[in-house]
Amino acid sequence: MEFPKDLKYSKEHEWVRVEDGDTAIIGITDFAQDELGDIVFVEAPKVGRDLKAGESFGVAESVKTVSDLYSPVAGQVIEVNPELEGSPELVNESPFDKGWIIKLKMEDPKELENLLSAQDYRNLAQKG
Amino acid sequence: MRYIPLSASDREKALAVIGASSVEQLFEDIPAEARLPHPLDIPGPLPEMDLMDWFEEAADKNTHAGPRRTFIGAGAYVHHVPTAVDHLISRTEFFTCYTPYQPEVSQGTLAAIYEYQTYTAALLGMEVANASMYDGPSALAEAVIMACRVTGRSKVVMPNLVHPHWRQVVQTYTQHLDIELVHLELAADGVCIPEKLAAAMSQETAAVVVQSPNFFGYVEDMDSINQAREESGALLIGAVAEPMSLGLLKGPGASGADIAVAEGRSFGGSLSFGGPALGMFAVKTSLARKMPGRLVGKTKDTMGRDAYTLTLSTREQHIRREKATSNICSNQALMATAAAIHISLLGASGLREVAVANLTAANYLAGRLARIAGVKLAHDKPFFNEFTVTLPGDIGPVLAKLASAGYLAGVDLGRWYPDMKKTILISATEVHSKKNMDDLVDLIAREAV
Incomplete structure (x- = not known):
């Protein structure tokens, strides 16, 4: 199971990669996709929607359950992964890369400090 | 299952646990004048033949025009x-049906519901139909709630050419939600005037509801209405109270409606005390995941044979809990089966x-x-x-x-x-x-x- 060190993590099992200072790319972790099982549908928000930190922005639906997706930081949705509509399995196959879900223009990049490091998240995940 | 009524002491215990002093207290939210202040006045036991006489006499008091x-x-x-409808649905395999969670023992029921869904989608001019809902009015209420959820808007324009009972049911379903029903007086016109509908809509309008044939029986110009709602971005909900009309008229979906609902009683149903009814509900494929209710899908089993199963269940309450698309956890399986049989007999x-x-x-x-x-x-x-x-x-x-x-x-x-x-x-x-x-x-x- 992977826990890339260059990412920030939320307790709700999302990861954040920062690009260009204030763009946050968000997806769900390897641990989360493994727990959910085969993902068959990802419901993403509309571009332009403003999200608060901790707000539910969509759902990941697997063959056995559905799980809400929570935004780790506040910001405006600037892009939604167009591949997921036709190939939701990318979230299983490549959770940290091709399976990214949304990009946000962050309101306040300082919020990243509230998130977990790879080590902290690994501890959380492995504790169950 | 044994049926043993509560004894007086069972009742006392149950009341003590919930902290009520009497059974009557449980009904105190119902106005006193609407409650019967004494037990039902029912005569004592009768021999079976006398009982039949009693009911026949009572039934004769009804006006039965035929x-x-x-x-x-x-x-x-x-x-x-056709008599064949009642004969076939009386078979025990259909008559005792409940939502078939177990595809391995329910292929017959699932196949019948799949047939019903196929006819419903075809008649309503839509791509996907659910396994049915309680009745036309509650299907319309679900459609209104769904439209608000899909659009993120809260106003729904509903002309008074929609059946008054249907409007009442929608009002009941939505009264405690953040949904505003916009009433539109069009009774003098007899049909919806597209310009008047357009004038009642804005960027806050989630949907416009149009019944055709409308409550007065008149056929609406759904194509023009579909164009009239475009600027606002509101969804078009097409309602059909008399689906027999769909033998001649095109379904709402064919005119561009996003959601179509119908009262399906005309297919295989009866008029006994107003029921049972059948709510037909269909949407475009793009809205299938937002649709309320059960959905039967067709697939292949491991031997490559056609097989049927409930699908997209993650929309539903038993999995999605409070985030479900609806709290409907059932369908009108027997009436849906009756409708499918009636429609298939007609062709x-x-x-x-x-x-x-x-x-x-x-x-x-x-x-x-x-x-x-x-x-x-x-x-x-x-x-x-x-x-x-x-x-x-x-x-x-x-x-x-x-x-x-x-x-x-x-x-x-x-x-x-x-x-x-x-x-x-x-x-x-x-x-x-x-x-x-x-x-x-x-x-x-x-x-x-």
């Missing part, structure tokens, strides 16, 4: 249902023939009524099997006289439309012979003029 002398439609239409050409018979009968009746001096058609619009007629005098006494002559001649529209106190809603279908209609016309000419 289908061919009933010209009341208003959302519940008289149709001939495409049979359905069209029945629809033509309805159109012909209603046009004959309207034509004859319009020739009675003092009687006129209230709205001059195209209709299917129902239309509005204005009589010269008070209609209450006229309808009562006709009823005592054994004819249920129509519905007094003054009940819901204060400006239409002299207007009745009359329906004629394939069950009405020329003689039935001529007799009604003669009676009206004698009693009403």
Whole structure:
């Protein structure tokens, strides 16, 4: 199971990669996709929607359950992964890369400090 | 399952646990004047034969006009249902059906529901239909709630040409939600005027509800209405109270509606005390995941054979809990099966023939009524099997006289439309012979003029 060190993590099992200072790319972790099982549908928000930190922005639906997706930081949705509509399995196959879900223009990049490091998240995940 | 009623001491214990002093206290939210202050006055036990006599006598007190002398439609239409429908749904495999969670033991029921969904989608001009809902009005309420959820908007335009009971049910379902129903007076027009609908819509409008044929029986211009709503971005919900009309008219989906609902009782159902009913519900594929209710899908089993199973269940309450698309956890499986059997017995050409018979009968009746001096058609619009007629005098006494002559001649529209106190809603279908209609016309000419 992977826990890339260059990412920030939320307790709700999302990861954040920062690009260009204030763009946050968000997806769900390897641990989360493994727990959910085969993902068959990802419901993403509309571009332009403003999200608060901790707000539910969509759902990941697997063959056995559905799980809400929570935004780790506040910001405006600037892009939604167009591949997921036709190939939701990318979230299983490549959770940290091709399976990214949304990009946000962050309101306040300082919020990243509230998130977990790879080590902290690994501890959380492995504790169950 | 054993059935053992609660003893007095069981009842005491249960009341003590919930902290109520009496069973009556549990009903105190119901106004006292609406409650029966004493136990039901039911006589003691009777021998079976005496019991049958008792019920026969009670049943004889009802006015039973018989289908061919009933010209009341208003959302519940008289149709001939082939005997084969009741025979087939009485088979125990269908009769005791419940939502089939286990595909391995429910292929027959699932296949029947899949057939029903296929017919429903085809008739409503849609791509996906669910396994059915309680009735047309509750299906419409679910459609309204769904439209608000999909669009993130909260206003729903609903002209008063939508059946008044349907509007009441929508009101009941939505009254505690953040949904505002925008009432639109179009009764004088008889049909929706696209410009008036457009004027009532804005960027806050989630949907516009249009019933066709509408409550007065008139066929709406769904194509123009579909264009009229475009600028606002509101969804179009097409409602059909008489789906037999779909043997001749195209379904709402074919005109661009996003959600289509119908009362399916005309297919395989009866008019017994107003039910049971059948809510038909269909959407475009892009909205399938937002749709309420059960959905049966077709797939292949490990041997490559056709197999049926519930699908997209993650929309539903048993998995999605409070985020489910609806709290409906069931369907009207038996009535859906009856509808599927009735539709399949008719076939495409049979359905069209029945629809033509309805159109012909209603046009004959309207034509004859319009020739009675003092009687006129209230709205001059195209209709299917129902239309509005204005009589010269008070209609209450006229309808009562006709009823005592054994004819249920129509519905007094003054009940819901204060400006239409002299207007009745009359329906004629394939069950009405020329003689039935001529007799009604003669009676009206004698009693009403």
